[in-house]
Amino acid sequence: xxxxxxxxQKDLRAGVRDLLAGRYGREALRASLDTxxxxxxGLWRELGAAGFFALRLPESEGGVxxxxxxxxxxxxxAGRALVPGPLVATHLAAGVVPGAAAGTAVVxxxxxxxxxxxxxxxxxxxxxxxxVPAGEPVRSVDPLTPLHRVASYGxxxxxxxxxxxxxxxxxxxxxxxxxxxxxGSALRTVExxxxxAGEREQFGQPIGAFQAVKHxxxxxxxxxxxxxxxxYAAAVTQDPGEVxxxxxxxxxxxxxxxxxxxxxxxxxxxxxxxxVHLHLxxxxxxxxxxxxAGEAEELLAQELLGSAG
Numbered sequence: 001x002x003x004x005x006x007x008x009q010k011d012l013r014a015g016v017r018d019l020l021a022g023r024y025g026r027e028a029l030r031a032s033l034d035t036x037x038x039x040x041x042g043l044w045r046e047l048g049a050a051g052f053f054a055l056r057l058p059e060s061e062g063g064v065x066x067x068x069x070x071x072x073x074x075x076x077x078a079g080r081a082l083v084p085g086p087l088v089a090t091h092l093a094a095g096v097v098p099g100a101a102a103g104t105a106v107v108x109x110x111x112x113x114x115x116x117x118x119x120x121x122x123x124x125x126x127x128x129x130x131x132v133p134a135g136e137p138v139r140s141v142d143p144l145t146p147l148h149r150v151a152s153y154g155x156x157x158x159x160x161x162x163x164x165x166x167x168x169x170x171x172x173x174x175x176x177x178x179x180x181x182x183x184g185s186a187l188r189t190v191e192x193x194x195x196x197a198g199e200r201e202q203f204g205q206p207i208g209a210f211q212a213v214k215h216x217x218x219x220x221x222x223x224x225x226x227x228x229x230x231x232y233a234a235a236v237t238q239d240p241g242e243v244x245x246x247x248x249x250x251x252x253x254x255x256x257x258x259x260x261x262x263x264x265x266x267x268x269x270x271x272x273x274x275x276v277h278l279h280l281x282x283x284x285x286x287x288x289x290x291x292x293a294g295e296a297e298e299l300l301a302q303e304l305l306g307s308a309g
Contacts, residue, residue, distance in 0.1 A: 003229070003232045020077055021081070038085060038146055052087075053094045056094070072180040072231060076181070088174050088178055088181070089127050106124050106125075113288065126165060134150070140285070172243050176247070179234070182283060182286055183224070183228055189220065197213050200266075223249075223256055224253050224257060231250055251293060255287060
């Protein structure tokens, strides 16, 4: 089986990378931090116009008509650029919530396994809920992922046997697309670490010449490439077990690579001026979204037990 992207898929990925580099580069990221703007409505509409949210909607419904493999490539680029906002929930809401496909609506979800909701204050809708519930803000480790704790879902169901706010029908796709975001972040921190190791000098030579730094960078690349293989494979097969494995590996790659990137940067990596800590904080939050490590491990264990029995 060949998991190499086709030429059309490569062009799609390159187009999204160029779009985000021009529209949400480092200066825009730092401006978001300075102003506390987690969701840029203008950028949201531009992403909608580019087909980011309607990518998997059928053409007959105004979408682009592509599939999960293409969506994974697009979300990988968004993760690489650290684009904030409920990208996954809004993408999943395309065709379900009016305005989501076009990027004129911001949609969040109960994807944190409890009553915490990210970006609730900026949301026009919550996936699976009939209205945006009220919530109290709680402290978030990621400055561009504000969190609210909802006191009540509002009670009742949605008429289809699901409780209000239930997003379980979207869990597999949500977990895979979040894994793609994590993959993009993991690949980006490899780039940041290697570049810094080549620029920063100690004892008259780049720190990348030292074996300890080489090993850190090599380990980061291995983590990212293993995660990339798992994420691409899961996008093709869409098997729940493979999706769980992809999320598990991508979470580990994003968090582990950000930590090692911090080590390569030394003390500078912990300062506000560097972007490395932003990747780590976002990776921590995403690790709790749609499917945690514990949930993924439980699913994989059940599959193993089932196959052994």
